[in-house]
Amino acid sequence: MSARKTYLQPLLVFGLSLFLLLISGTFFGKFIRLGISSFYLPLTSIFNQVGRGLSNEIIFWKNLKKLSNENTELGKLLAERNSQIAALKEVREENEFLKDQLGFSFSTKNSKTLVADVVGFSGDGGSWFTINRGLDDGVSVNDVVITEGFLIGKVTVVNNQYSRVTSILSPEITVNVLDQDSQTQTSGVVTGRFNTSLLMEKILPEEIINIGDTIITSGTDGFFPRGLIVGKVDAVFDSSSGTLKSAEIGAQFDFRKLEQVLIIKAR
């Protein structure tokens, strides 16, 4: 009897399944489905969330080594990029500097130029400074040094990697200049005056020069190119004998704050 019952059991379950299949399209079948899903689907949702959480954990741990390797690679890449950025920054600063240099009236188009960093100053207030370019870079004595359209000085001493630039504030330098703002194009010669200011001399009595006029290089000495700004007139001195006038020229910037300069190769 029990054996028969055991045999019958699969048949009973099979029959029930068949019955469900037959009624699945009917209202009763849909009702059964709705009843089961109303309590079962929320449970599935919970299991789904747990599974998703576990899956994320598995993915995390699975990728941990990969992430670590990636992190190392990215670190290297970052260091490389930082180095490139630093180099580009230098280039940008150099470019900006060059742009500034080329923005003034004097054109360096036909001149060989070289950018140099100022690496040291004299202890006397600006008579000379040292730049990081030398013979190896093609720098030679008497090369003209400018910045942002201003005449700075000229190279007086050259070593292999460094050079000394004597500034126009030094009495050793003499520059032929003219008054850019004067209708008479007043000309003269400028020399440094004990590293504090410049003195413009040899101004003819009939020529007009006013305080505040801009003094630029005239280029007549065949040494400094024309158009470089030397400074502005601070004071005018008439000669008592009525022969020649002179003027005090103030430099337009602090020589001690120079960071970069442009070297124009001597022609």
Next chain:
Amino acid sequence: MKQLLIALLISIIIVLFQVGFFPQILFFGVTPNLILVAAFCLIYFGGIRTGFWLAFFGGIFLDVETSGRLGFSSLLLVGLTFVISLIADFLGRNPFIFTLAVFLLTLVFRLISSPDLPFSICLKEAVLSTAFLLVLYYPFKLLRSFFSQKSYIQLKMKY
């Protein structure tokens, strides 16, 4: 009645894992057919009635979850469980034969229930389900006292 309740409880848990949990943790892109494996384990450890009820309830829950036609999975699972119970009785509980039967019947289940599914996926699912047989083997072995019965042949011999 006891077997029926045990089957209901196990089927709820197993289907929740099969439909809710494992799809989030895909093994080689497939999920194991835990209901079939659990039903086969029950049969292997002598839980004939429980095994059939498990296949029945599991099939219903599976149909509800997958929006399949209600009763179709039950019919298929009960049919396959019957086949495995016959194998277990007539060929004995040889682990190798049983494992091979689980693999083949899982493959048959998937080929019939999802005929459009690529064969490679069906094959993967069958392999994975067979692997899960080892996972479910020991828990069912421990719990066999709850559902164990004598097989048809044993019962036949007895009476």
